[in-house]
Amino acid sequence: MRSLSEVRQDACVASFPRTVEEHRAVVAALLPPMPAEDVPVGQARGRVLAADVVAAVSLPSFDNSAMDGYAVRAADVAGREDSRPVELPVGADIPAGRLDVPPLEPGTAHRIMTGAALPAGADAVVPVEDTDGGTTTVRLSAAPAPGAHVRYAGEDVLAGDVVLTAGMVLGPAQIGVAAAVGAVTVAVRRLPTVLVLSTGSELVAPGTALQPGQIYESNGPMLAAAVEDAGGRAELLRFVPDDVEQFLDRIRRRLDAGHVDLVLTSGGVSAGAYEVVRDAFSGRGVEFGKVAMQPGGPQGAGRVGDLGGVGVVTLPGNPVSSHVSFEVFVRSALRASFGHPYPDRPVVTATLSERWTSPAGRRQFRRGVLDAVHGTVREVGTPASHLLGSLARAECLVVVPEDVTELDAGSPVEVWLLEP
Structure with a gap:
C-alpha cells in the first residue's frame, strides 16, 4: 500500500478522472501551513498555538487562603474539641488583595478571606463555619492540621513551567491559564482567508422579487458559513455575473486589495455552455474533470499564475454537491493549514x-x-x-x-x- 505522501505527490500531477483521495491531496497542497501571528490572549479562543506558553509566575504566586475564615497557628488550637472551643483575639482583617499583611503573633488569629495572602507565622485556616464569626475575639471549634485550607505558592504551576504546548487549541481553560501566568499575547497560527464566490446570472438576493428563471442565492452564504465553521476567515463576493472578463476582474480587484489564501467557487464547472468558472480558469493552472464520487463529480483545483499564484478550488453548483464537496475536500485542508490537531470530521x-x-x-x-x-x-x-x-x-x-x-x-x- 502506498503512503499518504506518495498519494499526494502523485495527485499533484494526476489528471482526471481522479479518486477522492487524489483530489483531496491536490486541494490540500493548495493550502500550505499558515505562519504564526501574535494575538491578545482574550482574542485567542479557538486558535491553535504556534509556540509553547511558559509561565512567567508560579500559580499560586504566594501562599493564600482557600477559605473564608481565620488564619491561625495550628499549635495554638491543637487538641481542641467542639465541646471545648478555644477563644483567640483577632489581630487583623486580611481581605483578598491586601498588600500590607501583618504577621500573625502567637496566640492570635487573623480574619482572612478566600484568596488573601497567608500572614507570616500562620500555617492553617479555620473555616468561618467552624467559628462564631467574631471580629474582636473568635471562638474556634475546629483544630486544623498544619496546611489545612492553605494554597501553597507553586503547587499548581512553577515559574518557568510550560503550561500550554504548541499545537493545542485554545479554549476557555487554556486562555484562563495563559492569562493567569501573565501572558499578554500568544503566538497562534494565522487563519486562512478564503474568498467565496458563487456564480450565476440567475442568482438574486433574498428579499428580491423573483423573476422567471431566477433563484435566491444560497451557495455563497452556505460555503462562507462552512469556512467559518471550519475555523477559517470567509469573505463572500456575491452576484458575480456569467462573464469571463467581469468574473476575473472582480477576483483580481479583491486580490489586489489584500491577502487571500484560497479562492473557493461554486457553479460553472460542468462541460456545458456558459460555464464561466471553467472558461475563466482553464489554461490558467486550474484543472477540471470528474472525481469518482456522488454527489459532486465535477471538480476543479489549481493555482492561477496570472492572479499571483492564488490557490483555487471550484465546486459544483448544485447545493448538496457543493456542500458535500466542501466537507470531503476543503474542510480538512483548511483546518490542517492552521495546525488543528483534528482536521477531519469524527x-x-x-x-x-x-x-x-x-x-x-x-x-x-x-x-x-x-x-x-x-x-x-x-x-x-x-x-x-x-x-x-x-x-x-x-x-x-x-x-x-x-x-x-x-x-x-x-x-x-x-x-x-x-x-x-
Missing part, C-alpha cells in the same frame, strides 16, 4: 437501518440521521444533489465505497458526524 461505524443501492465506481456520500442509542443510521431524503432541505436535516454523511453496489439493512457503514 468518524464512527453505524448499522444501516434500510436497504440501499449505489452506483458502481463512485463513492457515495449520503445524508443521514444517526440513532446514537441503537447505533443505527437512516437516510434523509434521497441521493439527489439539489435537495437542500434534506441536507439541512442531516446529522451525518454516510459513506458507501466505490466497489459496493448493494447494502442490506443491518450492514455496517462509515459515518462522518456533522457536529454543530
Whole structure:
C-alpha cells in the first residue's frame, strides 16, 4: 500500500478522472501551513498555538487562603474539641488583595478571606463555619492540621513551567491559564482567508422579487458559513455575473486589495455552455474533470499564475454537491493549514437501518440521521444533489465505497458526524 505522501505527490500531477483521495491531496497542497501571528490572549479562543506558553509566575504566586475564615497557628488550637472551643483575639482583617499583611503573633488569629495572602507565622485556616464569626475575639471549634485550607505558592504551576504546548487549541481553560501566568499575547497560527464566490446570472438576493428563471442565492452564504465553521476567515463576493472578463476582474480587484489564501467557487464547472468558472480558469493552472464520487463529480483545483499564484478550488453548483464537496475536500485542508490537531470530521461505524443501492465506481456520500442509542443510521431524503432541505436535516454523511453496489439493512457503514 502506498503512503499518504506518495498519494499526494502523485495527485499533484494526476489528471482526471481522479479518486477522492487524489483530489483531496491536490486541494490540500493548495493550502500550505499558515505562519504564526501574535494575538491578545482574550482574542485567542479557538486558535491553535504556534509556540509553547511558559509561565512567567508560579500559580499560586504566594501562599493564600482557600477559605473564608481565620488564619491561625495550628499549635495554638491543637487538641481542641467542639465541646471545648478555644477563644483567640483577632489581630487583623486580611481581605483578598491586601498588600500590607501583618504577621500573625502567637496566640492570635487573623480574619482572612478566600484568596488573601497567608500572614507570616500562620500555617492553617479555620473555616468561618467552624467559628462564631467574631471580629474582636473568635471562638474556634475546629483544630486544623498544619496546611489545612492553605494554597501553597507553586503547587499548581512553577515559574518557568510550560503550561500550554504548541499545537493545542485554545479554549476557555487554556486562555484562563495563559492569562493567569501573565501572558499578554500568544503566538497562534494565522487563519486562512478564503474568498467565496458563487456564480450565476440567475442568482438574486433574498428579499428580491423573483423573476422567471431566477433563484435566491444560497451557495455563497452556505460555503462562507462552512469556512467559518471550519475555523477559517470567509469573505463572500456575491452576484458575480456569467462573464469571463467581469468574473476575473472582480477576483483580481479583491486580490489586489489584500491577502487571500484560497479562492473557493461554486457553479460553472460542468462541460456545458456558459460555464464561466471553467472558461475563466482553464489554461490558467486550474484543472477540471470528474472525481469518482456522488454527489459532486465535477471538480476543479489549481493555482492561477496570472492572479499571483492564488490557490483555487471550484465546486459544483448544485447545493448538496457543493456542500458535500466542501466537507470531503476543503474542510480538512483548511483546518490542517492552521495546525488543528483534528482536521477531519469524527468518524464512527453505524448499522444501516434500510436497504440501499449505489452506483458502481463512485463513492457515495449520503445524508443521514444517526440513532446514537441503537447505533443505527437512516437516510434523509434521497441521493439527489439539489435537495437542500434534506441536507439541512442531516446529522451525518454516510459513506458507501466505490466497489459496493448493494447494502442490506443491518450492514455496517462509515459515518462522518456533522457536529454543530
